[in-house]
Amino acid sequence: MSIRVKNISKAFGSQKALDNVSFELGRGEVVGFLGPNGAGKSTMMKVLTTYHEADEGEAHVNTFDVLKDKKEVQQSIGYLPEHNPLYLDMYVKEYLTFNAEVYKVAKTRIEAVIDQTGLTTEAHKKIGQLSKGYRQRVGLAAALLHEPDVLILDEPTTGLDPNQLLEIRKLIREIGKEKTILLSTHIMKEVEAVCDRVLIINKGVLVADKKLSDLREEQEQLIEVEFDYRVEEAFLKQLSHVTSVRNVSGFVYEIHFDTSKDMRPAVFDFAHDNQLKTLQLSRKNKNLESLFTELTA
Numbered sequence: 001m002s003i004r005v006k007n008i009s010k011a012f013g014s015q016k017a018l019d020n021v022s023f024e025l026g027r028g029e030v031v032g033f034l035g036p037n038g039a040g041k042s043t044m045m046k047v048l049t050t051y052h053e054a055d056e057g058e059a060h061v062n063t064f065d066v067l068k069d070k071k072e073v074q075q076s077i078g079y080l081p082e083h084n085p086l087y088l089d090m091y092v093k094e095y096l097t098f099n100a101e102v103y104k105v106a107k108t109r110i111e112a113v114i115d116q117t118g119l120t121t122e123a124h125k126k127i128g129q130l131s132k133g134y135r136q137r138v139g140l141a142a143a144l145l146h147e148p149d150v151l152i153l154d155e156p157t158t159g160l161d162p163n164q165l166l167e168i169r170k171l172i173r174e175i176g177k178e179k180t181i182l183l184s185t186h187i188m189k190e191v192e193a194v195c196d197r198v199l200i201i202n203k204g205v206l207v208a209d210k211k212l213s214d215l216r217e218e219q220e221q222l223i224e225v226e227f228d229y230r231v232e233e234a235f236l237k238q239l240s241h242v243t244s245v246r247n248v249s250g251f252v253y254e255i256h257f258d259t260s261k262d263m264r265p266a267v268f269d270f271a272h273d274n275q276l277k278t279l280q281l282s283r284k285n286k287n288l289e290s291l292f293t294e295l296t297a
Helices: 041-048 070-076 092-103 108-116 132-144 162-175 188-194 212-217 264-273 288-296
Strands: 003-012 015-025 030-034 056-061 077-080 150-154 180-184 197-202 205-211 221-227 242-249 252-257 278-285
Touching: 003 041, 015 041, 015 056, 015 205, 030 041, 030 188, 041 056, 041 150, 041 180, 070 077, 077 132, 092 108, 092 132, 108 132, 132 150, 132 162, 162 180, 162 188, 180 188, 188 288, 197 212, 197 288, 205 212, 205 288, 212 288, 221 264, 264 278
Parallel strands: 030 180, 030 197, 077 150, 150 180
Antiparallel strands: 003 015, 003 056, 197 205, 221 252, 221 278, 242 252
16 A cells, blocks of 8 residues: 555644544555545645654555654655745756755656656746746656655645646646545545545544545435425425435425436426425436535535
8 A cells, every 4th residue: 555544643732633534545546635624634644744743543655654764754755735835036947956956866857857747848947937837837846856656735726727727637647647646625626537536534534435436326316406485304305215305595405315216207296296386406416526515514
């Protein structure tokens, strides 16, 4: 396993940022790490990169213990923090040369990562002259210089325009063919576009660990319906195959079913038989966004 986390807990004063978190990531996996603000994502990433020490539990990166083998862990990881710390007055190639000397890697790696991250046309410019998308590429290039087996990316696409977003997504997918990537983001479409698997954390607790392919194939469906007046949720639970009912707003309800059969006709007939007028009725696949909302609301 490239990353193994077992029963990690971390508190800051009376606030528990991580509570008995466990998961494993294999080589070649691109894993999305989701959670509301303050859920513990950044704390977990800082534990894995040795910036924070856990209070309890253990974590390993490429078999190295994050407490006992800090130097080896740091050499195994390429880290792009949310606020990419760049020297804006330095030229791209100058900055990467500086990082290469810190890591004591061959100068040939500089040209290699410039080519890999699509920075060839920008290498002669000062970092301060670059767009946000190209600055993110510089951060990725620096993270890749020492050829780490694991990449940890904290909000790598924040603030990018649609074109930059597509370019960074493509780059992450390419890198993910050979390396293990743990990617934190608030953007559900980002995870669905580049990741194989998703971890969801809420209030320091890991509440979901799912493959995206499994999520797409799950039979559970979601029907959104609007009636002409408010009804009790228990009333709608009389429908067959219902797993849960939620009043979204006003007279609008989300009804979850544990079947792939289209349940819209059943909902319509049920409403008609009970003198309810159906103002709108639509079927939605239970996607990542609905799973996230369900687990973190």
